[in-house]
Amino acid sequence: MQTRSLRTLMRISKVGSFAKAAEQQNMSLSALSMQMKALETELGVDLFDRTVRPPRLTPIGRAIVEASIPLLQHEDSLLEICRPTDTLVGHFRIGFVTTAAVRLLPGFLNNAKHHAPQATFSFETGLSKALQEKVVSGQLDAALVTDAEGVPDALAELVLREEPFVFAAHESLLKDGLGGLLNAQPFFHFMPDTGIGKLIAGEMLKHERPKGSETIVLDNLEAIMECVSAGLGFTLLPAPDVMRYRSDDVKTIRLPQTSARKLVLATVREGALAGREAVLAALFSADETHVASEKD
Known part of the structure; x- marks a missing residue:
C-alpha cells in the first residue's frame, strides 16, 4: 500500500470534496478518483458513499482516516530525520x-x-x-x-x-496639513474587517474627525490610490503600498507616533x-x- 493514497484520502476528508482535494494535491480529478478506486480495491472495502454528491466517507472510510493519522505522522517523523535542516525538499x-x-x-x-x-x-x-x-x-x-x-x-x-503606515493625499489638498485632511476631506478606507483594515481603523480612532465626515470603503489598494491621485480624498496605508501605486503629485505624511503593519x-x-x-x-x-x- 502506498501512503500517498492515504494522504489523498486524508485530504478529501479535510476538504470534503474530490475536486478541491485534487486541486490541492496538484492532480487531475480523474487521477484522484482512480487513486481512490485503487485504494478501495486494495483494501476490499468501500471508502465512499457515491450515491450522494459530493461522495462522502463511509463509516469504514472514516475509521481508516483515523487509523492513518499516526501512520502518516510516523512516516513524516522518519522523513524529518533524513532531511537536512538548512534546505527545503x-x-x-x-x-x-x-x-x-x-x-x-x-x-x-x-x-x-x-x-x-x-x-x-x-x-x-x-x-x-x-x-x-x-x-x-x-x-x-x-x-x-x-x-x-x-x-x-x-x-x-x-x-x-x-511596514510603517503613512497618510497619503494629493499635494493640492495639503495646504493645511494633516489637520486639513482630517477635517475637510473624504477618507478612503481599505476593508475594515480585514487584518490591515483593522489596523487602519484602530489608528484612525486616534485622530479626531468632524461628525459625519465621509468615509469611502474599498477593497482594492490600487483603486484607493487612483482616487487619492485624482485628488478625491486621502488614505492611510502601509508605506510600501502607497509607494507602489502613487503618482508624482501624491505626498505622504508620517504618523505622529510610529504605527506599522x-x-x-x-x-x-x-x-x-x-x-x-x-x-x-x-x-x-x-x-x-x-x-x-x-x-x-
Missing part, C-alpha cells in the same frame, strides 16, 4: 495575504528558483484570517499574513517585516516546516526600497 503550499502578494510573490519565486531548487510550491491568496485557518487545518503549509490580532495558538509566527510567516508548530521556518522565511526577502517622502 518536497512540495509546499504557501498562502499570501492578497495585499502583499503583488509585491512579494515575484521575489519569492525568484529566490526559490535559485536557493530552493529541490522544492516546489503552490500558492493561493486570501484574507489573513482565512489563510490562518487553512494552515491550522493542514490545507496550507505556511502563510504570509497580517498580524493584527495575533495568530491562533496552534501556529508559530515569525515576523518577516514591519507586521507581516508574519505562520506555520504549524509541529508541521512539515517545523525547524525550517527560517529557511522558508529567507525566500521572502526582497531588495525593496521604500522611501516615503514627508510633508510637514
Whole structure:
C-alpha cells in the first residue's frame, strides 16, 4: 500500500470534496478518483458513499482516516530525520495575504528558483484570517499574513517585516496639513474587517474627525490610490503600498507616533516546516526600497 493514497484520502476528508482535494494535491480529478478506486480495491472495502454528491466517507472510510493519522505522522517523523535542516525538499503550499502578494510573490519565486531548487510550491491568496485557518487545518503549509490580532495558538509566527503606515493625499489638498485632511476631506478606507483594515481603523480612532465626515470603503489598494491621485480624498496605508501605486503629485505624511503593519510567516508548530521556518522565511526577502517622502 502506498501512503500517498492515504494522504489523498486524508485530504478529501479535510476538504470534503474530490475536486478541491485534487486541486490541492496538484492532480487531475480523474487521477484522484482512480487513486481512490485503487485504494478501495486494495483494501476490499468501500471508502465512499457515491450515491450522494459530493461522495462522502463511509463509516469504514472514516475509521481508516483515523487509523492513518499516526501512520502518516510516523512516516513524516522518519522523513524529518533524513532531511537536512538548512534546505527545503518536497512540495509546499504557501498562502499570501492578497495585499502583499503583488509585491512579494515575484521575489519569492525568484529566490526559490535559485536557493530552493529541490522544492516546489503552490500558492493561493486570501484574507489573513482565512489563510490562518487553512494552515491550522493542514490545507496550507505556511502563510504570509497580517498580524493584527495575533495568530491562533496552534501556529508559530515569525515576523518577516514591519511596514510603517503613512497618510497619503494629493499635494493640492495639503495646504493645511494633516489637520486639513482630517477635517475637510473624504477618507478612503481599505476593508475594515480585514487584518490591515483593522489596523487602519484602530489608528484612525486616534485622530479626531468632524461628525459625519465621509468615509469611502474599498477593497482594492490600487483603486484607493487612483482616487487619492485624482485628488478625491486621502488614505492611510502601509508605506510600501502607497509607494507602489502613487503618482508624482501624491505626498505622504508620517504618523505622529510610529504605527506599522507586521507581516508574519505562520506555520504549524509541529508541521512539515517545523525547524525550517527560517529557511522558508529567507525566500521572502526582497531588495525593496521604500522611501516615503514627508510633508510637514
